[in-house]
Amino acid sequence: MSADATAAVEDALRRAERVEPEIRAWVRLDAEGARTAARQAPDGPLHGLPFGVKDIIDVAGLPTECGSSLRRGHIATQDAWLVERLRQAGAVPLGKTVTTEFAYFRPGPTRNPHNTAHTPGGSSSGSAAAVAAGVVPLALGSQTAGSLTRPASFCGVAGYVAPAGVWPTRGFTGLSPSLDAPGLLTAHVAGLAAVIEAVDGTTPEELPRPPRVVVWSGTDLADIDPAMSDALRTTARALGADAPDTSLRLEAVARPPELASAHTVVMAYEAARALADEARCPEALSGHLNDLLDRGRATSDDEYRTALATARDARVAVLELLDDVDVILGPAAPGPAPHGLDVTGTPVLSRPWQLLGLPVVTVPGHRAPEGMPLGLQLIGHPGRVGRLIGLARLAEESAR
Numbered sequence: 001m002s003a004d005a006t007a008a009v010e011d012a013l014r015r016a017e018r019v020e021p022e023i024r025a026w027v028r029l030d031a032e033g034a035r036t037a038a039r040q041a042p043d044g045p046l047h048g049l050p051f052g053v054k055d056i057i058d059v060a061g062l063p064t065e066c067g068s069s070l071r072r073g074h075i076a077t078q079d080a081w082l083v084e085r086l087r088q089a090g091a092v093p094l095g096k097t098v099t100t101e102f103a104y105f106r107p108g109p110t111r112n113p114h115n116t117a118h119t120p121g122g123s124s125s126g127s128a129a130a131v132a133a134g135v136v137p138l139a140l141g142s143q144t145a146g147s148l149t150r151p152a153s154f155c156g157v158a159g160y161v162a163p164a165g166v167w168p169t170r171g172f173t174g175l176s177p178s179l180d181a182p183g184l185l186t187a188h189v190a191g192l193a194a195v196i197e198a199v200d201g202t203t204p205e206e207l208p209r210p211p212r213v214v215v216w217s218g219t220d221l222a223d224i225d226p227a228m229s230d231a232l233r234t235t236a237r238a239l240g241a242d243a244p245d246t247s248l249r250l251e252a253v254a255r256p257p258e259l260a261s262a263h264t265v266v267m268a269y270e271a272a273r274a275l276a277d278e279a280r281c282p283e284a285l286s287g288h289l290n291d292l293l294d295r296g297r298a299t300s301d302d303e304y305r306t307a308l309a310t311a312r313d314a315r316v317a318v319l320e321l322l323d324d325v326d327v328i329l330g331p332a333a334p335g336p337a338p339h340g341l342d343v344t345g346t347p348v349l350s351r352p353w354q355l356l357g358l359p360v361v362t363v364p365g366h367r368a369p370e371g372m373p374l375g376l377q378l379i380g381h382p383g384r385v386g387r388l389i390g391l392a393r394l395a396e397e398s399a400r
Helices: 002-023 031-040 081-088 125-132 149-155 189-200 226-238 247-251 256-274 287-298 301-324 351-355 385-399
Strands: 026-029 050-054 092-097 138-143 158-161 181-186 213-215 327-331 360-367 373-379
Touching: 002 026, 002 031, 002 050, 002 092, 002 125, 026 125, 031 092, 050 125, 081 092, 081 138, 081 189, 092 125, 125 138, 125 149, 125 181, 149 158, 149 360, 149 373, 158 189, 181 189, 189 360, 189 385, 213 226, 226 327, 226 360, 226 373, 226 385, 247 301, 256 287, 256 301, 256 351, 301 327, 301 351, 327 385, 360 385, 373 385
Parallel strands: 050 092, 050 138, 213 327
Antiparallel strands: 026 092, 138 181, 158 181, 158 360, 327 373, 360 373
16 A cells, blocks of 8 residues: 555655646645655555645644744644644645745745636645645645635635634644634545545535525625626525525624624734744734734733624524524635735635634635636534535535
8 A cells, every 4th residue: 555655645746846836835845754654654544645734734854934934944843633633544744835924914935826827815825726736635724814715715626624623723833822723625525525534533414405505695894706796696506595695694693794803803912922922023024914913912901802702602693593504605705816926815704704613615616707716615513514514515516
């Protein structure tokens, strides 16, 4: 079996050599380490599967530099929990993928494989691009605001954000402990299903048709591109949700703009404390990150507690809704990936659900008229991830 693992790693390295000069998804390809790991890979459910690791996530013996000069040469002494679980299942880390600075807004060099003049999104930019370019079938990411859902949508791949507290963040350089969550990127939802099962045993559920779907337009938070709205309507109809917009049912229990606002408060307050040491070197940080840390230091304890209370109350209400329906369906981003490499797009459509700690699957398959990918997000109950994955498979089938 190790011969199969070695062949898979060599194939991934050849693909990286071919596309990396243009896509620039990798901080570091660990060819020799991957070859050694392939020879030693256990005969598990993911035997020989090469994967990329976002460079805020520890891989023993490799630097974790977080897209910042302040972490240059910082060598991890042990694997992150998720890396360890994947190794136990037989998967092989190929190297570290590009992240924005401390998983916030300053872009790295990565380009969108569908059109290199467009952003891949952020902060899991390298991971999404490496999967979209066909270098690896799996890459690890993280989400604090929209750091995985958005690049999955922009790059046309499937994404999974784990529900709060279910997958440990040990070995992750965090930005906001209340919001940080691990995640996966694969080419299709079937890949997500296989990896999730290998990590924690969750399997997709077979669902009665039609499922119970609340459709959220996203227009209360952003100007949604007409092509994205069309994709949302098409998928809603395919899933049996005939109403053009059932956001009113969601509005009755939680207001996404209020949740997005509370998210920004929690994120800034906690980031200012998580990166307090780095804040002592403001000249080494981007303007975006310095602004976030300034806002966090200016946020009072009362404002922070109020935002957390908003999250707690809304989570109770939304979980009650998700006891009655199967999923919330909405746009994963306002539209296709923006032109240019100096921005990564807005995370606003992910903020409410990340605040509530809910699992999210980004479903690929739709395209804008100019050919760029469009992703939809399915938000589910944290105790029913199997149902969420089952519905995501149906949604992806409808987009083909």
